Amino acid sequence: MTFEPLRILLVEDDFFIAETLAREIRAEGDAVVGPFSDIHEAIQYVGLVQAAILDVLVQDETSFSLADSLIYHEVPFIFLTDSDPRLIPVRFADRHIYAKPSPATPLLHDLHQQHRAIVSQDGTNLEAAVIEMIHRARDLMPNEQSADRIVEGTLLRAIAETKDNRMEDDIRAYMLSLLYDEYRQRGRLCLQ
Structure with a gap:
């Protein structure tokens, strides 16, 4: 299958982690939308992206409302956290969680697999x-x-x-x- 670059929404409030991930994502051939350190700003881009990387705690808010919006729009995503993963609500039990900091390669591999799975459901349309x-x-x-x-x-x-x-x-x-x-x-x- 031919590599298809994705537009990936990056929501991370730690400047150094965000910049490192953005650089690594671009180096792998995908496009970065963001990075955003504000949930309300990031949510405006949900319909324009094909995947997302979400820090669980952004400033003083969780990214769970953004995750709900991504699910509604059938956009695959993963969570990043340096907190206890058990704090993530049960409704996201099927979502993948990565520890911060993580290199971009495994995150991107996961997102590309999720994206292909969604697309293959409608690949004949x-x-x-x-x-x-x-x-x-x-x-x-x-x-x-x-x-x-x-x-x-x-x-x-x-x-x-x-x-x-x-x-x-x-x-x-x-x-x-x-x-x-x-x-x-x-x-x-x-x-x-």
Whole structure:
């Protein structure tokens, strides 16, 4: 399967831990949204991310309301804590908890696995795949017109490959890999 970078919400109020994690996440190829040291500020980005790393205690608040919002939006997340993990409510019993400080690699591995599991449940929905491609292209490109050209090129390529019976079972992953390939081949020219 082709590597798909994720937009990861990072909520951590310890400056050094937050900066270290953000640097390591970017080095692994994912994008960091944040880091945030305020739950109320971070919650505004829930619909714009694909995964999250949440410090359990941020300033004087817990991140549990943010975790509830992530669950509602089907965004995978993990908790970080330097406190007793038993303080986390039972409703999050199925969520993974890591001790602070932790290196980013195992956290990212966990988040990517969770994300793939969610996506594979809806991997055959072509309409959802095209809508996600449009959003991703608009994140990559400087304007809607250039994003639409990249999506159009991707769709034309997918149609051609479908005629050759090369379409894979996971349509979403396949279409996104074609999109990123189209961006590598033609999209960067639009940015120059």
